[in-house]
Amino acid sequence: MSSAGTVIFLHGLESGPDGLKIQKMRATAEAMGWQTMAPDGRFSRDPVQRGEAVLAQWPWQANRVYLVGSSLGGYVAAWVAARLAKEIYTKPTNQAQSVSQKPASVNGMLLLCPAFDLPGYPLDRPEQALSGELIQLIHGRADTVVPLSHSQRAAQAWGADLAEVEDDHSLHNSIAFICEVLAQRLACAASIV
Numbered sequence: 001m002s003s004a005g006t007v008i009f010l011h012g013l014e015s016g017p018d019g020l021k022i023q024k025m026r027a028t029a030e031a032m033g034w035q036t037m038a039p040d041g042r043f044s045r046d047p048v049q050r051g052e053a054v055l056a057q058w059p060w061q062a063n064r065v066y067l068v069g070s071s072l073g074g075y076v077a078a079w080v081a082a083r084l085a086k087e088i089y090t091k092p093t094n095q096a097q098s099v100s101q102k103p104a105s106v107n108g109m110l111l112l113c114p115a116f117d118l119p120g121y122p123l124d125r126p127e128q129a130l131s132g133e134l135i136q137l138i139h140g141r142a143d144t145v146v147p148l149s150h151s152q153r154a155a156q157a158w159g160a161d162l163a164e165v166e167d168d169h170s171l172h173n174s175i176a177f178i179c180e181v182l183a184q185r186l187a188c189a190a191s192i193v
Helices: 021-032 046-058 072-086 150-157 172-191
Strands: 006-009 035-037 065-070 108-112 134-139 161-165
Touching: 006 021, 006 072, 021 035, 021 065, 021 172, 035 134, 046 072, 065 072, 065 172, 072 108, 108 172, 134 150, 134 172, 150 161, 161 172
Parallel strands: 006 035, 006 065, 065 108, 108 134, 134 161
Antiparallel strands: none
């Protein structure tokens, strides 16, 4: 059975690639036939360095790529999608010839309390080529790290859906809901030819 595509999970500043949310979301995606990656971004607090590392590990063999990012990882996901839309990235010449010579692209994003527009940190919300139903945001109403209003502005600017949940920045009380939303979004992404 061939893979539906690859889901790349990007963790936040104070977490890691094996955190509870990522474990549960990976299990959801893998049960649906998606390959998964969770790059370790703890090597840098700089979101651009993290984004460049994601591009260096891009899954060229995947027929679809879906990005999921939490907090700083949400910013990195949006940055990667914007960067790929602005520049044509193709497989590096040192990759195996069996990988198709196609431009890299993103088929959708799920952003969890994304770290946009934070004072004192260069995290202005990246402009997006993706819009509407290709982007889903989930944000906790009790988030004291990234204000809910930042996701509200992003959702409005991108025409994206925003689910506001009774939770804080960690979204640990909303993991079951997040996995349900992820499953719905991946099912939609897999149906797009």
